[in-house]
Amino acid sequence: VMKEWVHDSHIVMVANPFWPDNIPSVPKPKIEEIVFRMLDESPAFAEYEAGNLDVAGVPLSEIDRVKADPKLSQELKIAPILCTYYYGFNVTKPPFDDARMRLAFSLAVDRKAIVENVTKGGQEPAQWFSRPGLQAAPTLQTHPNLGVKYDPERAKQLFQEVLKEKYGGDVKNLPPITLMVNQVEGHIKIAEAIQQMWKEVLGVDVKLETQEWKVYLKTLQTDPPQIWRLGWCQDYPHASNFLKDVFYSTSDNNHTKWGNPEFDRLVDQALRETDENKARELYAQAEDILVAKDAAIIPIYWYTRVTVTKPYVKRTFSVLGGLEHIEKWDIQQ
Incomplete structure (x- = not known):
């Protein structure tokens, strides 16, 4: 459910408190709140490296560095969309x-x-x-x-x-x-x-x-x-x-x-x-x-889709170009 939308800044989504517990195909969300920041790819990636974002796309200019980096390369996932x-x-x-x-x-x-x-x-x-x-x-x-x-x-x-x-x-x-x-x-x-x-x-x-x-x-x-x-x-x-x-x-x-x-x-x-x-x-x-x-x-x-995801985020990867099943994501820290 959308809690807040500030144009050109961010969207805040919260788990639907009324969602039933008994639908296996569409489970109750495990994450209480998700913030989507509206940033271009390079600033978003900088925020990811600074620890302020948990998921980001990898700008073209950074791909070689990410692939060569022992930590970032483990967080990199490339999948068809x-x-x-x-x-x-x-x-x-x-x-x-x-x-x-x-x-x-x-x-x-x-x-x-x-x-x-x-x-x-x-x-x-x-x-x-x-x-x-x-x-x-x-x-x-x-x-x-x-x-x-x-x-x-x-x-x-x-x-x-x-x-x-x-x-x-x-x-x-x-x-x-x-x-x-x-x-x-x-x-x-x-x-x-x-x-x-x-x-x-x-x-x-x-x-x-x-x-x-x-x-x-x-x-x-x-x-x-x-x-x-x-x-x-x-x-x-x-x-x-x-x-x-x-x-x-x-x-x-x-x-x-x-x-x-x-x-x-x-x-x-x-x-x-x-x-x-x-x-x-x-x-x-x-x-x-x-x-x-x-x-x-x-x-x-x-x-x-070329993305990096922090190791504590358990997530899905949709082939459908952005139609992610966020309700199936989890944070494990």
Whole structure:
């Protein structure tokens, strides 16, 4: 039960005193009071190290140190969650009004290098949008070659094709290209790595811009830049929540300005399909349109949750992206 909510500061939850004792699946909470502090990742981690927080996320800049530290490494837990990290294009803004150019930029991203050298949190390189593990979503076992992988040669070929056709074969004739991310250290590090890949593979200088989160969300709703970043975590664990709820042509979550009637038809049909294997095939066809044929987005990685927890906290770890069973937690001191 919520006891207090101070905006931009904290939320205090207390155990429900009226909760019955006899429901094994939803037991009576063991912890009397929990305080959620609203802090960005780096300040929260500093508070954890100072002993003022019992649970915190690990900022990207601290992962190597945490893994190497004899004490913190014991408190570290990396686990998959049902979320996808991606870049979107504004498909109305040149040069990304051409699907071949969008695909070239996607194929030039070395996702494996990002998760191994930048994020270092056990994330998986993403070849498509709906994270494996969701009901009816394609998996790397069922669809190993679906979607996009790092392919610098094909990226160069597509890039040169569009450059010759539309820009006189000269990179200097391209409009200035901007990648925008929200002002978070980890997102900036990832963006800088991808900026470097585009420079090395395609020979393009992409400008990086940052905005504070609230301003950034407004920008995405009103006038998205040519390339921008977002993540999506499940509201319910089904492929439809990723594909239909985010990239349907009329979805408010779709900031690409892209729509494809065939994609819409496939995700509608998949949602009505009662055979999960048939539904998975339909979602795979929809993914192929989204990330390869039309390349409206660049899937980058499938998330993990990287957290540290004090040894006296006995807790659960949800794969559902933050939907924790706090009532099952305990403090043992």
